[in-house]
Amino acid sequence: MAVPAPKEEILAILKGITTTGESLDLDDASKASETRRALLTKAKKLVAALEDPHAEVWPRAFQVNVGISIDIAWNLGVWDKLANQDSVALVEIIEDTGADGTVLVRILRQLTAAGLLADVSGPRGSGYALTSLGKPYLDPNHRSFNRFLLHDVICNIHKVVQHRSTRSMGSAISPMEPWFKLARDPERARDMARGMRSLSTGSLAVTAFPFGEELEKLDIKEDEVAIVDIAGGQGHIMMDVRERYPGLKGRIIVQDLPAVLDTVPGGPPKSIEFMPYNLFTPQPVRNAHVYYMRHIVHDWDDESMGAILQQLVPILKERPATKLLLADLVLPEANTGMQEAIRDFTLFPIGGMERTESQWQQLLARNGLEIKKIWRGTEPEACVECTLAKGIGEHVLMERARMS
Secondary structure, three states: OOOOOOHHHHHHHHHHHHHHHHOOOOOOHHHHHHHHHHHHHHHHHHHHHHOOOHHHHHHHOOOHHHHHHHHHHHHOOHHHHHHHOOEEEHHHHHHHHOOOHHHHHHHHHHHHHOOOEEEEEEOOEEEEEEOOOOHHHHOHHHHHHHHHHHHHHHHHHHHHHHHHHHOOOOOOOOOOHHHHHHHHOHHHHHHHHHHHHHOOOHHHOOOOOOHHHHHHOOOOOOOOEEEEEEOOOOOHHHHHHHHHOOOOOOEEEEEEOHHHHOOOOOOOOOOOEEEEOOOOOOOOOOOOOEEEEEOOHHHOOHHHHHHHHOOOHHHHHHOOOOEEEEEEOEEOOOOOOHHHHHHHHHOHHHOOOOEEHHHHHHHHHOOOEEEEEEEEOOOOOEEEEEEEOOOOOHHHHHHHHHHO
């Protein structure tokens, strides 16, 4: 598993920065420029050493040259080789793939420049070794997520943003079109499903909502449905919940489209049930203690998300103790970080958006709901616990359901 750099490495880099900084002579322009470049290089090494390797996988995918090189390296088997040996010689890659050596060096140069690989020398000449930032890509889920972004997201961003910002002539991409494409292409659907697993790896694992502690309060019986994970992909989140809370009682059901569930080799994980379901249709499980959606709200505009929520509002009315948990980013009203800004920008092609707390409140209020609590953990996402809004009359809910 990829881990941040050890303390000794960080201290060594800091010592190098201090030593180099002491030699900075601002009176000698030539030497000052050289020293500044050296300090900048060391500072970047310090940043790399302090970064959480997993947390950088997502924003790095938007450095297109790096993302493309990661994908080509996968096709050439570089990542698989590095999973089984400390380094790989350039000649070995050429021998195994027949790739042009000059082109190969130019591709892998992107990865050494990005700090994912390091140039090394060995008995067979020059080669490459993994760095701490490169180790996450030994996980095929991270590579699949990178490929999904390259093939299905980035290529559409400019077209959609341009259309929506200028309302220019011509047809915009329908928000449903990417989903239709995934349904028609099992390989793309598999990349997306694996990519979603990528977003819950390492420090990105789901920790915001304490399932064990909170569900224990509900006195759930073994034959009852504890959690329904709506549009839960390959069941990776619920598998993590089972592993974190082995004493959790009750059934866990993961719902998604058949095209997604069919990408799971060997069927559902242990102690998890799969159920085909379209989230725009009436919810077939009416007696669960928890209904959970992760990375779903941000996929849809307010109107579409309202239609999804209206499948659950009647259940909350029938069973007021039922929990509705929506796990996604809750953006600050100002001073948004780059990673959060990128994630919001990425959602243009499918018509989705990341929301601030006030936008969450507006979305929920339009559907007869309100925020009960916002839970936060180590991952970027929060978990918004929802409840029926106070003072919402039956006629209001019926009208909203009719309009959606």
